[in-house]
Amino acid sequence: MTRLPGERLDRRPAAAGAPADRADPADAAPLVGVLALQGDVLEHTRALRAVGVRPLPVRSVADLEAVDGLVLPGGESTAISRALGRAGLDEPLARRIADGLPVLGTCAGLILLSDELVEDDALPRPGGIAVRTRRNAYGPQTASFDVRVEVAGLDGGPMDVAFIRAPRIEAVLGDAVDVLAEVDGAPVAVQQGARIGLAFHPEVTGDLRLHARLADLVRRRTGR
Numbered sequence: 001m002t003r004l005p006g007e008r009l010d011r012r013p014a015a016a017g018a019p020a021d022r023a024d025p026a027d028a029a030p031l032v033g034v035l036a037l038q039g040d041v042l043e044h045t046r047a048l049r050a051v052g053v054r055p056l057p058v059r060s061v062a063d064l065e066a067v068d069g070l071v072l073p074g075g076e077s078t079a080i081s082r083a084l085g086r087a088g089l090d091e092p093l094a095r096r097i098a099d100g101l102p103v104l105g106t107c108a109g110l111i112l113l114s115d116e117l118v119e120d121d122a123l124p125r126p127g128g129i130a131v132r133t134r135r136n137a138y139g140p141q142t143a144s145f146d147v148r149v150e151v152a153g154l155d156g157g158p159m160d161v162a163f164i165r166a167p168r169i170e171a172v173l174g175d176a177v178d179v180l181a182e183v184d185g186a187p188v189a190v191q192q193g194a195r196i197g198l199a200f201h202p203e204v205t206g207d208l209r210l211h212a213r214l215a216d217l218v219r220r221r222t223g224r
């Protein structure tokens with residue numbers, strides 16, 4: 001069986017829908033971007049293909065204009081923010097998100113989607129989810145952990161996910177935000193309209209049900 005980098009090695013079967021189980025997405029499938037300036041782009045690219053949409057690495061405004069949905073990967077939010085500015089993508093990205101582009105932000109991606117940041121509020125970012133988030137709140141890289149979380153609206157039981165120098169959502173700032181999952185009393189998965197923000201990395205442990213949810217949001221919007 002094909003194993004993905006970072007896939008769990010505890011001998012449990014790969015999550016249903018893992019790439020090895022699926023054919024390539026059809027040409028007519030929606031195009032979903034992965035912001036490809038820094039971070040774990042490859043894992044998300046594979047995850048999108050596995051849930052039946054066509055992935056596109058997004059590095060330019062033309063790439064961004066072409067996509068029907070977007071993943072903001074984990075990585076380093078400060079580096080991604082700087083690269084967005086350098087590529088001239090900062091304003092176009094904020095505009096597309098404000099216009100309702102379906103997005104999934106994991107970890108650093110959640111930081112970029114957060115309307116407020118504790119201590120780092122000057123970080124240039126698109127925002128779009130009404131939460132107050134603190135970077136690196138779960139400790140350093142060495143304090144990374146895997147955990148099993150129950151996610152609202154997902155069939156098939158809890159998800160095993162990885163927290164890697166993860167941000168903590170300290171407050172939900174509006175009624176428009178649904179909390180989909182909590183760990184130790186703090187929200188770790190939130191959704192506001194077509195925007196999903198995750199403190200963790202499902203693409204690292206290979207459970208792709210939230211990528212499938214993004215794909216559904218995209219299909220609902222494009223009708224394809």
Ligand code: GLN
Pocket residue numbers: 073074075076077078106107108109111135136164165166167
């Ligand atoms: N600590 C990183 C940041 O602040 C996020 C870590 C991650 O994406 N895994 O951007």
